[in-house]
Amino acid sequence: MTAITAPVATHPNSPRWQQAWQNMRRSTSGMIGLAVLLLHLVAAAIGQWLAPHDWTLQNGYIMFQTPSTEYWFGTDNLGRDLFSRTLIGGKEAITITLLGTLLAMVWGSLAGITLGFIGGKTDEWLMRFVDALLAIPWLLFLLLIIALVGQSGLTLVLTLGFFYGIAVIRVVRGATLEYVPKDFVLAAKTRGESKFTIVTKELLPNVLDALLVEAAMRWAWMLLAFSSLSFLGFGVVPPTPDWGLMIADNRGMISIAPWAVLFPALALSSLIISINLTADAFAKAIGLDRAKAPV
Amino acid sequence: MHNSILHVQDFSLGYRNRAGDLVSVLRHINLEIRQGESIGLVGESGCGKSTLALAMMAFLRGGSEVISGQIDFHGGNLFTLSSAKLASLRGGKVGLIPQNAGQSLTPTMKIEAQLTEALRLHSNVPSKQWRQRAIELLQQVRLPAPEAMLARYPHQLSGGQQQRVAIAMALAGNPELLVLDEPTTGLDVTTQAHILELLRSLRLEMGMTMVFVSHDLGAVARISDRIAVMYAGEIIELGRCADVLRTPAHPYTQSLLRAIPRLDAKGLPPSLAGYPPKVGSVTQGCAFAARCQHATGQCQQDAQLLPHKEQWVRCHHVGQLPASNTVVSHLVPPTKQNADTLLDIRELQISYHKPGFFEQLRNRPAPVATVDDIDLTLKQGQTLALVGESGSGKSTIMKAISGIQTPSQGQIQLQQADLNQPVEKRDRQLKRKVQMIFQNPDASLNPRHTVLEILQQPLRLYFGLNNTECRQRAAELLQLVRLAPHYLDRMPGQLSGGEKQRVAIARCFAGDPELVLCDEVTSALDVSVQAAVLKLLKELQQEKGVTYLFIAHDLAVVKALADEVAVLYQGRLCQVGSVEAVFGGYQHPYTCALLNAVLQPDPDHAPQLCGDDTAEQHPPAQGCAYQRRCTLAEPRCRQATPPWQQVGGNRIRCHLSLDELSSRNGMPMLIDAANF
Incomplete structure (x- = not known):
């Protein structure tokens, strides 16, 4: 995200970037993408203080718990809280x-x-x-x-x-x-x-x-x-949580505990989709024709 | 002959901008075009002339809408026609000849395929006769060897030939009405004259009705029966060609005609203050009021197009204006005499040819150099103009002086400094002394830089100024080119063409140059702005004592600004001399051909065509460069390079003796300026 916002700072009063922002605000998908993207960035930045449980604490008694009010996303193969791990897993x-x-x-x-x-x-x-x-x-x-x-x-x-x-x-x-x-x-x-x-x-x-x-x-x-x-x-x-690693660790048990794979996969794909949506809206907002952009 | 073919009634056109407001492009246009007449739509860029012409084919640009009125073709409203009927009308009964034929022809189709397509869609000719008819059409537009032409691709033709093919395509549908959108803009003087003569004779042969759109009053004068002068989306003056050009009634027409540099006048023409308004910026009152010296409070109200003497005029003060046929005072600035030589070019030769490895092995002779045998000197504080058609090597010489293209032979010297070295090897002082202004300010100013950033670059590079010094100096530079300091923070996209060119001039003068290379600096500008920019250049020259090397295709501009003229053909000098000598004394046959082809905004002026306008790809290997097109060519012209002949400061390179030149060529036609 810094790569996108940096030039705005160098042109503080440039109407071009203001115009781009105005155009971008009209795109619903772009705004959804941007919101999700910002959410991910915030989670990555301050997730470790928001996490309700210790994300490295293993507990053999609560392996593969289904999502509950205590463990929102359930627990994984080592009994760790999946919500906390997913929250920090993108950092x-x-x-x-x-x-x-x-x-x-x-x-x-x-x-x-x-x-x-x-x-x-x-x-x-x-x-x-x-x-x-x-x-x-x-x-x-x-x-x-x-x-x-x-x-x-x-x-x-x-x-x-x-x-x-x-x-x-x-x-x-x-x-x-x-x-x-x-x-x-x-x-x-x-x-x-x-x-x-x-x-x-x-x-x-x-x-x-x-x-x-x-x-x-x-x-x-x-x-x-x-x-x-x-x-x-x-x-x-390991034990640093990461989405890719979490999917790898839990994929063997996907038939018993699908949530252990599902939530990190969702987090990863929502991040990637939000980047794509934002980039698309931004490209349109600055008048760059993606069809013509050399790839 | 007086029945109307096309009737524009109270026609207004506009589009909605981002904010949803209606921006009017055309306002209440009334125009009746009679069968067989030729009408010229004249005006500067953004005045709506092309929009009106395209609307006559019921073609509206995307997003625009008809606000009021209608356009009738043979009594039927064009905008109520079904799309199928419109499709058969366009290219059939109404033909269009676009501005840039090179872009309007399909590059991957041979000429034959393009012509047969036009015939298939818009004529009743049976398919067996298509080829025959295509050849006839090409003959009709006077293309040599039409059969060979059919097998060519558009890029194999010259600009003039492409334009002729575009005309042939428009003729394929036997049109009753021909819409010509700037058909000669961007062509060489000689080619332009040829195309106009062709259109004139076609009109006589076929009795077509023509709508001729142009910003060039000279071209319009040659071809129109009536002229409609447009300004900011309105017709402000309408009348017979001779009346409008001789006794213009609207203040805009008057000042526009005065602002055109002419071959028969001395010095710079008076300029119009200000710039043409932006599209849709004027909604109430006379659009020209802001630039008009006769404007009063009354001008805040809309004026009507009312009859005045022979023509129709939209002005509150018509008839009350001071007589406009007072002698126009042209600015004749004094030039420095007996100055030192600043630029010295000796036996310059430039070749783009780079022999490859195998060619070097085979020891093949190199092809003839693009530019050869150029000897020129330029005195301090003076202006030398390079004149010639496109491809004559003018820009190549400029590239060599600016250090972009290294000459293969010869010497270029700026006083004692050697300009043969490429720009990277020159020291900072030398770089600073030679600056360049480009033809099109849209392209020469970086669209992502503010005016301040644009001016900062040379200031940083040559003087190493810091930010505050830069801003101070940049503001002074803007003042130098008569722009206010608040322009510093604008982007080029927010400026008009004339303002952009002023910024480009300011950037050039940031380095405090001694030699300024001007590459067609006014050809992308409107006439009313051109005069002001020329005046600015002249004033800067007097103020700063700079020397100009000037390229222009408009000979009248050259005459107005230059002290010395060098005529080039195919990279070889034909004639060098003072402006008076070249324009009024002995002339090389090519100089004569160029001058005779010039169009004047005068209904009586007819260009004289010498030879043909076929462009050449390569200069001849031996003999005179102009041998192939010269009407006076003799066998010796093909064998030996002609010697220089000198009368006073006038050097002519021709085998013919001076007496023969003057008797055979005749003096250039000098017609008295239209008195207005």
């Missing part, structure tokens, strides 16, 4: 994927704009290299890296950020190509501005729209990827 995922998205956007967009701006042979060769990187099955590659380096938050942020940045390069380069032949870029060149200034001051503000929408979509994808890793046991280290 790790959201933090790591947000950082990962930020990294992916920064390096992906800079590389994309620069390649689009430079053009020529360098662009040609590096894009083929990017294509080659995109052909790597990233999940397997991630598993390999984690197996080699070890399981830590930093490793996950760096690897996820790197791999998702590659896809961003393509999108941002495509968006940049539209602006490179424009006269204001030529004007900056004849003025003698450095390449860095042209990329950051002239081109970046113009591809920012595409970039923000792309960031939201990448974030949703990365959340799924992170949960997949957790599901496979490579994400969060």
Whole structure:
């Protein structure tokens, strides 16, 4: 979410962002998405103080309790309170994927704009290299890296950020190509501005729209990827609660205690859907045609 | 001949904006178009002329609605027709020739397919004769080798040829009424003259009724019987072409005609104050009142379109205005004489060709350079104009000077500094001294920057100013281009075309330049704004002593602003000399062809066409660059590069002797300015 709100701060009185907000408010699905998204963010931020039970406390006597007034979402295979665990289960995922998205956007967009701006042979060769990187099955590659380096938050942020940045390069380069032949870029060149200034001051503000929408979509994808890793046991280290891990732990008992899988899965999908809804509404609000956006 | 074919009655059109308010685009238009006549709709951008013309085909832009009135075609209201009937009407009885033919032709279809499609939909020609008829149509629009033309794709044709194909397509349905929406805008002077002559002769042959939409009074003067002048969605003056152009009655028409630079007048034309109003911003009273020097309190009320002498005029003060045929005082600024040389170009050659690896191996000769053998000097504080058709290398030379394109041979020097090096290698002082203003301010200003941010960039780059200094200096720069400081926080999208170009000029002067490269700086602007921008440029030159290198396709603008003129054809110089010499003395055949093709807002002025307007792809490998189109070409022109001949400061590159040039070419037609 910070990726979306940050530019508003840099243009405090810009009517463009005000206009975008006005447009966005008209979209019902967008507002629902935004509300759910904010709820998730709040839960991740202050969930540990709201949780009614200790989320690591195991109790063999109350394994697989059905949802009740005491345990709203029931309990899991080790008798832990599922509501508390679901409440906090997104914290790790959201933090790591947000950082990962930020990294992916920064390096992906800079590389994309620069390649689009430079053009020529360098662009040609590096894009083929990017294509080659995109052909790597990233999940397997991630598993390999984690197996080699070890399981830590930093490793996950760096690897996820790197791999998702590659896809961003393509999108941002495509968006940049539209602006490179424009006269204001030529004007900056004849003025003698450095390449860095042209990329950051002239081109970046113009591809920012595409970039923000792309960031939201990448974030949703990365959340799924992170949960997949957790599901496979490579994400969060137990006993820290995490949705992917919770689904993995309880999936064997799905016929006896479906709630133990259902609630974390619901939490994960509602977060991803809310991101998608918000991104869609935002794209429409700033007049970005998703159909035309290069993906 | 006097029965009406199309009748616009009290027609008002508008659209609803975001807030749900009705914004009126056209207000109470009354216009009767008679069978066989040609009517010109004239006005500046946003005045509703195209909207009206399209409404004559019952075509409304998305979201707009008819507020009042109707448009009758042969007595039947167009807006009550069924969509099937409309579809057969459009392209059938009513043909449209759009502004940009290159974009209106389907790029993936051959010309034959496009023409047969038009014939299939809108004519009764049996399918066996389609090809035959297509060839006839292409002959009718005077396209050479029509059979070969059928097999081509639109991108293989030049702009003029594309426009001819678009005309042929409109003719396929044997239209009674032809709507032409700026058909010659964006074409070269010579091509424009040819297309207009074609349209004139087609009208005589086929007796078509024409609605000709243009912002160019010169083009309208050539083709219309009657002129309707539009301003802010209203017809403000309507009358016979000669009457409106000779004795304009509305203050707007008067000042518009005065603001047009002319070949036969000296110096800069007087400009109109202010800018045209935004669409729908005027709801009550005379729309022109804000810019009118005769405005009184009465002008706050709506004026009626009333007869006055020969024409109809919408003005409260018509007839009471001071006689408008007083001599117009053109601004003739003094130019600096005997100044030092600032820019020196020697034997400049530029080629876009980059030999590939295999070509280098085979040692193939490089193709003829795009720009070759350019020798030019430019004195401090003066203005040199580069003149020529599109593709003549004007912009390429400018790119070389600004350091975007490295010349393959030759020398460019700014006083002692070497301008051959690309812009990245120049030092900061040198970068600062050479600045550029672009043709279209919409494209040259970053749409995501405020005016302050736009002006900040050169200030930071060249002088390293901090935020408060930048804001202070930016406000001064805005003052320099006559804009108030509150513009600093606006975005380019909130400015009008003229204001944007002023911001672009301010940005250029932020670096305190010595040489300013102006690339068609006024061609994207309205006539009434153009004069003001030209005046600003001239004043800045006097104030700051800058030197201009100026590209313009409008020769009248060149005459108004420049001290020296260089005529280019296919990247080679044809003639270089002072404005007086080039426009009034001995002339190269190409200079003569260019000047004769110029249109004037004068009903009696007829352009003279020399040769054809076929564009060339490559300059010839040897001999004179202009050999293929020159009507005076001799065998020696194909073999040897002509020598320079010099009379005073006037250099002409031609094999013919000066006497022959003057006798064969004749002097350019100089017609007295219309007295108004």
